[in-house]
Structure formats: C-alpha cells, structure tokens
Amino acid sequence: MLDINFQKSIHRADGSQFTLNINLHTQAPRTIIMGASGSGKSLMLKAIAGLLTPEQGCIIVNGKTLYQSEQQLNLSPQERRLAYVFQDYALFPHLNVRQNIACGIRHGLFNPRKRSQQADVEHWLNAMQLDMVAEQYPAHLSGGQRQRVALARALIARPHAILLDEPFSALDTQLRAQMRTELAAWQQKLNLPMLLITHDPADAAAFDAAIWHMDNGRLHSAPNDHRHA
Ligand SMILES: Nc1ncnc2c1ncn2[C@@H]1O[C@H](COP(=O)(O)OP(=O)(O)OP(=O)(O)O)[C@@H](O)[C@H]1O
Numbered sequence: 001m002l003d004i005n006f007q008k009s010i011h012r013a014d015g016s017q018f019t020l021n022i023n024l025h026t027q028a029p030r031t032i033i034m035g036a037s038g039s040g041k042s043l044m045l046k047a048i049a050g051l052l053t054p055e056q057g058c059i060i061v062n063g064k065t066l067y068q069s070e071q072q073l074n075l076s077p078q079e080r081r082l083a084y085v086f087q088d089y090a091l092f093p094h095l096n097v098r099q100n101i102a103c104g105i106r107h108g109l110f111n112p113r114k115r116s117q118q119a120d121v122e123h124w125l126n127a128m129q130l131d132m133v134a135e136q137y138p139a140h141l142s143g144g145q146r147q148r149v150a151l152a153r154a155l156i157a158r159p160h161a162i163l164l165d166e167p168f169s170a171l172d173t174q175l176r177a178q179m180r181t182e183l184a185a186w187q188q189k190l191n192l193p194m195l196l197i198t199h200d201p202a203d204a205a206a207f208d209a210a211i212w213h214m215d216n217g218r219l220h221s222a223p224n225d226h227r228h229a
Helices: 041-049 097-102 114-127 143-155 173-190 201-206
Strands: 002-011 017-026 030-035 056-061 064-068 082-085 161-165 194-198 210-215 218-221
Touching: 002 041, 017 041, 017 210, 017 218, 030 041, 030 201, 041 056, 041 082, 041 161, 041 194, 082 143, 097 114, 097 143, 114 143, 143 173, 173 201, 194 201
Parallel strands: 030 194, 030 210, 082 161, 161 194
Antiparallel strands: 002 017, 002 056, 056 064, 210 218
16 A cells, blocks of 8 residues: 655755655555654644655655656655644634635646536535534534535545544544544545544554554554554
8 A cells, every 4th residue: 555665855954954765665555654742743734735855766645656766756645645734733714614615626737627626525524424514614524624624625536535634622522532443434435545644542442453663754664553554
C-alpha cells in the first residue's frame, strides 16, 4: 500500500538544518506514525501530499507512483488525489458547511456535471450527519462537526488514500473515541489506505494499524508488529 523512500533537507531560520530520511514500506491498510514534536511527521505528510518536493527518492501510494526522482516524475497535489485532513481542519471560515464540502470536488478535466456535484454534496452532508448544520459557518460548529466537515470535504473528491495530521487533537476525550470509531468505519467502507500521524498513544491503541515511530527525521517500525508485511 505504501512504498516510500526519500530524502529532504530543510533549512531552519536559525541556520540549522533538519533532514528527513524516510523509508516506509507496508501493505497494511492503516498506518500510524508516532513521534515527538518536531521529529518530522508533518513534513513527511506534506511530501507525500505533494506540498514539499524531496531531493531524491520515490513515493508510491496504493500502486500509484506520485514521485520518482530518477524519472523526473512529480505529480501535483491535485493529480495525487489524496485526502489530506489537517490538525485544525483548515475549513474556510466565510463559507458554510455545504459550501466547504463542495470545495472538495475536483475541478478540471474530469469535473463531474453540476447536478451530480450537488448530489455528492447532499450525500456527504447526510452521511456525516451534517444536514442540520448545512447552512452554518465553521465558527458555529462543534469540534466533532468541524472534523466531519473536513472529512466530507476530503472524501468527496474520491481520493486514492487518506492522510491525516493529528485529526483528533482539537477534540475532547469522549469525542476522540467516537471520531476514531467513525474514521475507522469510513476507511474500511471506502477501502482506502490511511496514513495517520499523532502524538497520542491512544490513537495507536485504538486502530488496528501498522505503527511506525519517527525520530529526528527517520522512521522505525514498531518491533514485532506483524501488520507491516
Ligand atoms: N517551513 C519550515 N521551515 C523551516 N523549518 C521547518 C519548517 N517546517 C518544519 N520545520 C522544521 O522541521 C522539523 C520537523 O517539523 P514537523 O512539523 O515535521 O514536525 P512534527 O513531527 O510534525 O511536529 P509536531 O508534532 O509538533 O507537529 C522541525 O524541527 C521544524 O523546526
């Protein structure tokens, strides 16, 4: 499902350098990356999403090559078709729930007709139990509703995989447990590879996932974790 190896150095404002040296190979449908703050988890996810270009290497997700330095292949974020859910959900504050979800629909060559777009939006409003707040703006939503909007906006584009950066950090303990269950159910239903990064050991415990640890820009698989193969 994930076949990733690349290098990337980042120059910090203070003149120091941070190097990502990623080797991640797994057939597991769910992968969780744990690691301390500043260890490089978000940068790795950005490189997979196409928001940061490695110096060299190869990124293959679910059989599709997204980046291959030797062949000078580097798909744009849109071409990669990855759902990317951020820590703070990055919803548009001036757009209501329905409009935020509609923003996830891909534009371009394969843009669906307007009527089917609207049907997709109504489908996800209903599926994520957001019908009642369709006209509300993000500032007036609960944490769980905001997360569902972010998920709906990501999934409406029919992605090839889901990337999640600390998706539960804004939620209280009870809601975290509920949203973990909902996310796991959607991942399984849609049969999409999922890559989730987190600080929270409870996330690792809740999902039946292959666990990797990020340490200063390098990944290590958890010992005795049979789910990598
Ligand atoms: N845009 C940037 N410019 C320069 N350095 C950066 C940039 N983004 C991140 N870094 C540096 O790269 C390192 C890894 O950052 P990254 O955001 O990937 O960490 P992280 O593991 O996701 O941390 P957290 O869990 O706190 O979000 C950090 O030391 C940070 O200082």
